[in-house]
Amino acid sequence: MEESNIIINSVKKSKYGYVINESLHVPNDSKNSDYQAVQKWIDAGNTPADQHTPEEAAQIESDKIKEAAKAELLKVDLESIRSIREYIAAQPDAPKILKDKEAAAVLEREKLK
Amino acid sequence: MNIVGEIKKVGANLVTNGSFKVWQRGGSVVLSYGETKKTGADRFSARSWGAGAFTVSNSVVDGDDAYKVLVDASLGGLIGGSYVGPLMYAFEGQELYGKNGKKIKIKIKIKTNFDGVLSLSLKNSASDRSYLTELSVRANVIEEKELKIVLESDTTLNNDSLKGVMLVIGGIAKGSYESAVKDEWVAGTYYSVSGATNWGVVIGNSIEVIDIAVGSDDITDFIKKTYSEELLLCQRYYNVIGKEAHGTWKSGSTVGLGWSYPVEMRAAPTIALATTTPVIGRLDNPDDTGVGSTILTSKSGVKGGSAFIDGMSSGAGNGNGANSETDVLFTASAEL
Numbered sequence: 001m002e003e004s005n006i007i008i009n010s011v012k013k014s015k016y017g018y019v020i021n022e023s024l025h026v027p028n029d030s031k032n033s034d035y036q037a038v039q040k041w042i043d044a045g046n047t048p049a050d051q052h053t054p055e056e057a058a059q060i061e062s063d064k065i066k067e068a069a070k071a072e073l074l075k076v077d078l079e080s081i082r083s084i085r086e087y088i089a090a091q092p093d094a095p096k097i098l099k100d101k102e103a104a105a106v107l108e109r110e111k112l113k
Numbered sequence: 114m115n116i117v118g119e120i121k122k123v124g125a126n127l128v129t130n131g132s133f134k135v136w137q138r139g140g141s142v143v144l145s146y147g148e149t150k151k152t153g154a155d156r157f158s159a160r161s162w163g164a165g166a167f168t169v170s171n172s173v174v175d176g177d178d179a180y181k182v183l184v185d186a187s188l189g190g191l192i193g194g195s196y197v198g199p200l201m202y203a204f205e206g207q208e209l210y211g212k213n214g215k216k217i218k219i220k221i222k223i224k225t226n227f228d229g230v231l232s233l234s235l236k237n238s239a240s241d242r243s244y245l246t247e248l249s250v251r252a253n254v255i256e257e258k259e260l261k262i263v264l265e266s267d268t269t270l271n272n273d274s275l276k277g278v279m280l281v282i283g284g285i286a287k288g289s290y291e292s293a294v295k296d297e298w299v300a301g302t303y304y305s306v307s308g309a310t311n312w313g314v315v316i317g318n319s320i321e322v323i324d325i326a327v328g329s330d331d332i333t334d335f336i337k338k339t340y341s342e343e344l345l346l347c348q349r350y351y352n353v354i355g356k357e358a359h360g361t362w363k364s365g366s367t368v369g370l371g372w373s374y375p376v377e378m379r380a381a382p383t384i385a386l387a388t389t390t391p392v393i394g395r396l397d398n399p400d401d402t403g404v405g406s407t408i409l410t411s412k413s414g415v416k417g418g419s420a421f422i423d424g425m426s427s428g429a430g431n432g433n434g435a436n437s438e439t440d441v442l443f444t445a446s447a448e449l
Contacts, residue, residue, distance in 0.1 A: 006149075014410070014411070015412075016410070016412050016413065019408075020383075023385055023386070024383050024384075024385050025384040025411035025413065026383045027381035027383070027384075027411075027412075027413040027414075028381075029380045029381035031274060031275060031379065031447075032382065033276070033380075034383045034446075035383075
């Protein structure tokens, strides 16, 4: 059997196919000769590494949790601001600017009904 | 009186870039021991599987582009090893489809700096059937050779864009890739006729192929394609995507890119950041110094693709990560 055209040192799975030798991004296309070389490499008993190392996967998961937490915090903060405005605007001695903002918000919410 | 004269039948050359006009990878490639590379000339590849090395480069012979293979003086002669394929061309299956059992014509214009006999071989896509023949050459004489070879009747020539017949010129083989049987199809993978000149052992020996054409047996003149036509045909297999891939800053040191190809490629191509000049990750702002170093994701299709590139450092006039419009040089290969 003839040698493959590409010397494979490493293969990593990627979202869209494989990454050979940390540099070539190979698509999932059976007509692509690099893809064929990866299939031969797998047939020869090799196994592609996962897209991310356990450390990278843990970091990605951690980043996802942090991003979700940030989004939730933003939502809580915005809702808190509204609650504070509504509470203060309801007080008899509330600043006029807050009363005006609350009146404007009521008007805008009416449009959403 | 013959008022008609000679009527020539013209036909298409099935070899893309057979006149070696297109060199998208650059004009010179060195092949060291154990290497197989697509050469500077588009659609051609070379293989060195013996000790020593050779250089493939663009040269000019009598005003025509030529594909030059030179046994490299600095790296030593091609002694020993399994085989050397200095000029290899892979046809798509559909290009020869329907020619089972039929005669094809191979026209080759070649110049060497030595007297001798070169091997010319064909092999099928499965690499289990081969045909060997000889090509005699004289030192410093431009030879125009015409060969007629009957394709095997029972060879399956696929009607698709997968690899079909492979053509190898000047193959040197020692051991399992050499055969004494010539001018007929035989079982096995062979690149060299036993007794052919072992030109690779002499430092400074060179082969220059000026033109190669393959077509039906009855073609007398092959149609010459323009550079633009050849380039588009070559870009179906290989593209250098430079300024067209205009990036948009995503976050931090990451840019996102989207691009389209000048012609639809034969398969979804492999994408790589180029490592040749112009420098990768060239930024618009002359003060910027960033380079793209990592492809985070690459979505590749036959008409175009997209990717995120990381490693774009911020420039002096741009404190917010990579420049918002960043050029990155890619290569996209859909080679057979």
